[in-house]
Amino acid sequence: QQPVQSPQAVILREGEDAVINCSSSKALYSVHWYRQKHGEAPVFLMILLKGGEQKGHEKISASFNEKKQQSSLYLTASQLSYSGTYFCGTESDTGRRALTFGSGTRLQVQP
């Protein structure tokens, strides 16, 4: 079952912050975040494991709330290079096999 991402799209000005959410109805073992720029392949950002951890990567960080089966991706002081579509991929905690990706959040950062 596909995780639900919100919002579907967001437009920011440079320097503004954004939060992208990813929710699942299943118990999760891990959440993966990827970014895809137009016409390119998705590129890995980070993985979060169950246990409610947080991770950071430059000005992009994420959290995983195990109780809610929800992960949030935080983009602070956005730059033009952050534009693209962000996907979460979830790995179920039972019968762990392959990732199931959300439908994506399109982020556009304007000057």
Added chain:
Amino acid sequence: DADVTQTPRNRITKTGKRIMLECSQTKGHDRMYWYRQDPGLGLRLIYYSFDVKDINKGEISDGYSVSRQAQAKFSLSLESAIPNQTALYFCATSDSTGGPGQETQYFGPGTRLLVL
């Protein structure tokens, strides 16, 4: 040279034709995946292979078949192509040896397929 390559990069075919999309990797990863991407639907898993002898259906395997010829090669076939298989297809690889939760997926550049 790219670590994950896909051929062809673009393909136009007609309804009913059999076509094969190929994926090769030099990363030495044991796991390989095929996804299709349609606007607004994200990445949907077609098939995945955890090693040469372990091949599994994904969420949308109907109308597709795969072959894992070697650890480095994973091919996707459309036995009889239909227009709604028009999409962008991605191959990806990952390495299971790093332990739980460490499996970053590395994507190929994609194959854009148009079925007329």
